[in-house]
Amino acid sequence: MDAQNLDLAYLALAAILFAIGGVGLLIRRNPLVMIMCVELMLNAVNLTFVTFGKMLNDITGQVIVFFVLVVAAAEVVVGLGLVVAMSRRRPGADADDLRLLRG
Template sequence: MSPNLPLAYLALSAILFAIGGVGLLVRRNPLVMIMCVELMLNAVNLTFVTFGKMLDDISGQVIVFFVMVVAAAEVVIGLALIVAMARRRPNANADDLRLLRG
């Protein structure tokens, strides 16, 4: 591994994180928004792995499993909420959720 390679990974993960973040900001489909969040979390996972490698430390890679579990739980909840909403308001996108404001 060349010395700069880890930095490239870090940069990649940062970019992925940013893409996820921006995606969440620009997309209206709740499903896509959840996917964006997933993308952000996975970008973090990549970071952890990279750091673990850089530091020669196993825990960086172990943490990833924790994160994946949490991310899965989140997705489950998110999907459940979306489904529940879709029953009442089919085809609603995120911008339609404006009952509460002010």
């Protein structure tokens, strides 16, 4: 009853958070803020998975989240390495300054 309705609320919340993260990714130019928006999106997805696990009465949802966490960590590490490498070449660079690959 209440619990079931809440599940859908979790899903809705995750969707909204995902959208916020997506829009932020498209709008912000600062590379670090963009990485943070990606984290937002990943967290929304995590929430969704856990909710699904609850709704389907399955532990698999949480296992997936586990892996997402690990991979997200790895990804942030590499992303920050990229940001550092980029900032060395052009101090104060943002995402718009990397546009050599163009048609």
